[in-house]
Amino acid sequence: MSTRTLTIILFLVFVAATLAITVWASRQTRNATDYYAGGRSFSGFQNGMAIGGDYMSAASFLGIAGIIALNGYDGFLYSIGFLVAWLVALLLVAELLRNAGRYTMADVLAFRMRQVPVRTAAAVSTVTVSIFYLLAQMVGAGALVALLLGIKPGATFLGMDATAAKIATIVMIGALMIIYVVVGGMKGTTYVQIVKAFMLMVGAALMTVLVLAAYKFNLSDLLGDAATKSGKGDAFLNPGSVYGKEVAGNALQTFYNKVDLLSLGIALVLGTAGLPHILIRFYTVPTAKTARRSVLWAIGIIGTFYLFTLALGFGAAAMVGGQAIRTQNPGGNTAAPQLADALGRRFFGGEFGGSAFLAVIAAVAFATILAVVAGLTLASSSSIAHDFYANVVKKGTATERQEVVTARVAALVIGGISILLGIVARNLNVAFLVALAFAIAASGNLPAILYSLFWKRFTTQGATWAIYAGIGSAVLLVFFSPVVSGSATAMFPASDWHWFPLSNPGIISIPVGFIAGWLGTILSREKADEKKYAEMEVRAMTGAGAH
Amino acid sequence: MAPDPYVETQGSAEFAGLRKTLRGFIFPMTAAFFIWYALYVVMSAYARDFMSIKLFGHINVALVFGLLQFVTTFLIAWLYERFSTRKIDPTAERIRERIENGPTPARVEEAVTK
Numbered sequence: 060m061s062t063r064t065l066t067i068i069l070f071l072v073f074v075a076a077t078l079a080i081t082v083w084a085s086r087q088t089r090n091a092t093d094y095y096a097g098g099r100s101f102s103g104f105q106n107g108m109a110i111g112g113d114y115m116s117a118a119s120f121l122g123i124a125g126i127i128a129l130n131g132y133d134g135f136l137y138s139i140g141f142l143v144a145w146l147v148a149l150l151l152v153a154e155l156l157r158n159a160g161r162y163t164m165a166d167v168l169a170f171r172m173r174q175v176p177v178r179t180a181a182a183v184s185t186v187t188v189s190i191f192y193l194l195a196q197m198v199g200a201g202a203l204v205a206l207l208l209g210i211k212p213g214a215t216f217l218g219m220d221a222t223a224a225k226i227a228t229i230v231m232i233g234a235l236m237i238i239y240v241v242v243g244g245m246k247g248t249t250y251v252q253i254v255k256a257f258m259l260m261v262g263a264a265l266m267t268v269l270v271l272a273a274y275k276f277n278l279s280d281l282l283g284d285a286a287t288k289s290g291k292g293d294a295f296l297n298p299g300s301v302y303g304k305e306v307a308g309n310a311l312q313t314f315y316n317k318v319d320l321l322s323l324g325i326a327l328v329l330g331t332a333g334l335p336h337i338l339i340r341f342y343t344v345p346t347a348k349t350a351r352r353s354v355l356w357a358i359g360i361i362g363t364f365y366l367f368t369l370a371l372g373f374g375a376a377a378m379v380g381g382q383a384i385r386t387q388n389p390g391g392n393t394a395a396p397q398l399a400d401a402l403g404r405r406f407f408g409g410e411f412g413g414s415a416f417l418a419v420i421a422a423v424a425f426a427t428i429l430a431v432v433a434g435l436t437l438a439s440s441s442s443i444a445h446d447f448y449a450n451v452v453k454k455g456t457a458t459e460r461q462e463v464v465t466a467r468v469a470a471l472v473i474g475g476i477s478i479l480l481g482i483v484a485r486n487l488n489v490a491f492l493v494a495l496a497f498a499i500a501a502s503g504n505l506p507a508i509l510y511s512l513f514w515k516r517f518t519t520q521g522a523t524w525a526i527y528a529g530i531g532s533a534v535l536l537v538f539f540s541p542v543v544s545g546s547a548t549a550m551f552p553a554s555d556w557h558w559f560p561l562s563n564p565g566i567i568s569i570p571v572g573f574i575a576g577w578l579g580t581i582l583s584r585e586k587a588d589e590k591k592y593a594e595m596e597v598r599a600m601t602g603a604g605a606h
Numbered sequence: 607m608a609p610d611p612y613v614e615t616q617g618s619a620e621f622a623g624l625r626k627t628l629r630g631f632i633f634p635m636t637a638a639f640f641i642w643y644a645l646y647v648v649m650s651a652y653a654r655d656f657m658s659i660k661l662f663g664h665i666n667v668a669l670v671f672g673l674l675q676f677v678t679t680f681l682i683a684w685l686y687e688r689f690s691t692r693k694i695d696p697t698a699e700r701i702r703e704r705i706e707n708g709p710t711p712a713r714v715e716e717a718v719t720k
Binding site: 299324366589 | 640666673
């Protein structure tokens with residue numbers, strides 16, 4: 060049996076199982092709380108797994124392994140930033156948000172504000188962040204399928220060439236995610252996340268053990284071999300080969316590169332607690348204490364996984380080699396599956412073992428992507444229905460039924476849009492795209508959330524200014540950065556309209572978001588609603604009157 | 607008009623104490639991990655020679671520093687769990703029950719403060 064057949068069979072098994080769960084979950088979904096928050100019935104461990112499932116995306120599994128495999132140590136920065144970021148969520152956000160809110164991030168932002176402007180702003184930012192993040196997942200899926208189906212330029216599969224197959228995959232992934240969300244709602248999506256997190260952890264753990272076994276459990280030997288095979292020697296193990304690169308004789312470029320590294324570092328650590336699809340996970344548990352438990356579980360699961368990325372990345376560098384990875388995918392997104400192939404050949408008996416293990420890991424990667432895109436679609440469609448439709452358009456007069464129907468239609472539309480965008484942006488590095496989503500979340504959502512929870516005087520104007528200035532400056536700076544135009548790896552390499560020197564906007568746009576929120580508040584003519592703040596603060600800290 | 611139970615609670619000494627205890631932990635801890643993480647990022651950018659020092663075999667300062675970030679993250683998560691279970695949950699629970707079922711908050715607050 061060939062790899063492609065086996066992968067397709069395994070993936071179909073996953074799809075069949077998750078669809079069955081989805082249909083089952085849809086029968087349990089009777090009201091809005093079921094659809095948006097899974098009936099708030101999940102345990103701390105279940106939600107911790109689901110958070111892991113939502114968070115450990117294609118960027119983590121394929122992207123980080125790829126960056127480490129191609130560039131060495133620098134990729135590890137992502138693993139560290141993505142993990143440390145959870146402390147912001149744990150200490151400052153998770154429990155307070157759980158108690159104060161109901162279905163979406165905006166429930167907290169709009170608690171003591173005028174509903175229409177704040178909910179509109181929150182819906183805009185939720186959709187923006189989610190679309191960037193979705194894009195990254197779609198790109199990962201496209202890269203994967205070319206490897207999986209063994210399609211080299213010129214070859215065909217079911218009469219499709221590589222490009223057609225990539226597009227077909229993106230369409231298929233998009234269609235499946237729409238089904239999960241529309242049919243299963245939060246309950247179905249959460250179970251899909253849990254199954255996926257389990258598969259991913261088992262798969263990554265197995266690969267890690269095999270990589271280490273190949274080096275007799277001597278990490279130093281693995282690193283040494285990876286460094287030698289990379290052709291870069293010790294530089295491969297030191298920071299600085301991609302981020303904060305020192306350009307000889309160009310002090311200005313060196314300065315920009317180093318600031319870019321700081322910018323990336325800040326965006327990674329502050330982004331997580333502003334990601335709408337992560338925030339709504341805290342509503343799926345009954346109490347703030349369970350929300351805390353679920354974050355603790357998530358930190359354990361996610362931290363362990365990011366330790367595995369070291370072995371996966373350096374293992375791919377040592378056992379597959381940078382050249383072979385670049386040939387398959389210039390962004391490095393296929394390093395982990397290629398490593399699975401190499402490990403399978405070595406440990407499970409030659410050609411067939413390689414194909415079989417590759418098939419397993421590829422199916423895991425597809426499951427990963429599918430679960431994350433479902434979470435993102437759910438977050439953005441919930442926000443459109445609950446924030447924009449129910450509270451802005453209908454001014455709170457919509458029935459639960461109307462709201463849920465709107466959420467399902469919105470999921471369909473968001474799904475369609477992300478399929479189209481995914482097709483356009485097929486060849487970018489996945490981890491990098493996610494870093495942009497983090498920068499936008501950290502600039503727009505995080506300031507608004509923190510001010511809402513902790514600053515008594517914060518006003519409607521402060522909230523809208525923070526969100527619009529934060530996401531506006533982040534998106535604008537990215538548009539005029541070397542990522543979009545004016546460099547060989549840009550989205551539009553042939554044109555050049557860039558003037559902003561950094562790839563990651565965080566170091567500018569995050570302070571812009573915070574300052575705008577502060578300015579908007581002190582320049583407000585209206586005073587903060589003290590009674591509402593009392594209700595929110597007491598509810599957030601004690602759970603009194605929480606949904 | 608009956609006094610708003612949330613406003614009453616917010617003004618109570620017990621709630622103020624709870625807020626002080628909570629903020630006294632989460633704000634300094636946030637500052638601590640953020641500075642510690644920032645130090646790692648800044649050194650990755652500007653202290654390359656130090657980060658490249660090999661400690662044993664091919665394992666260098668950069669790798670150990672990175673792994674220490676994992677250790678501190680796990681440690682802070684554990685400390686916070688211990689802190690909130692002991693210092694926050696009992697008081698928060700008491701206040702919540704009083705608002706949701708108890709007698710008028712005003713009298714209880716008085717009793718607690720005195």
